[in-house]
Amino acid sequence: MSSDSCIFCKIVNGEIPSKKVFENEMALAFRDINPCAPQHILLIPKIHLQDLNALKDATLAGELLSLVPKIASQEGFSSYRTVINTGAESGQTVFHLHLHIIAGRNLSWPPG
Template identity: 45%
Template structure:
């Protein structure tokens, strides 16, 4: 999508501080971190949100979750981390491109809200 900020990061027209990249996904540091380590992991194909996951595109989401342990290990998150996905307005999804937040680097609070 031409107006999607994450699609522009994928195509290189907007720079990012990359953590991991392969042919299907990209992981990069969040510009407004909410933890000492805050990385976003996105599919390179545009999927707007969790509601748009289908049998046809679910493979890339599965691929993200097979790579998260490798990504978190490279970030030094051996003591644990949180994975967050926001979906829709009430879920506070700010960018309409499926993404997962990896948060860690400290003891996180027990509440999710």
């Protein structure tokens, strides 16, 4: 999928509205429109990367991972799960790298 047709790229560009919870020059975090828990935030890089396999920039990788606990703290999550799906068989439905930050209820393992 090209960045022209990517829904997350359109959110980054302001073409599609979102409920932003965090933004800086490298990343954007917003509430998932189809949450799997009471609190479900998506964290995405502002550049289009299809999935985790496409992430070659250690600086960007570090930025994304370091933002997870900052966003969780900002949102008042005392406990949370972070998920990165890579590929359709793993459950990835939007092919733009994104990290799920999920909280607000007891989360069982393995996920259903």
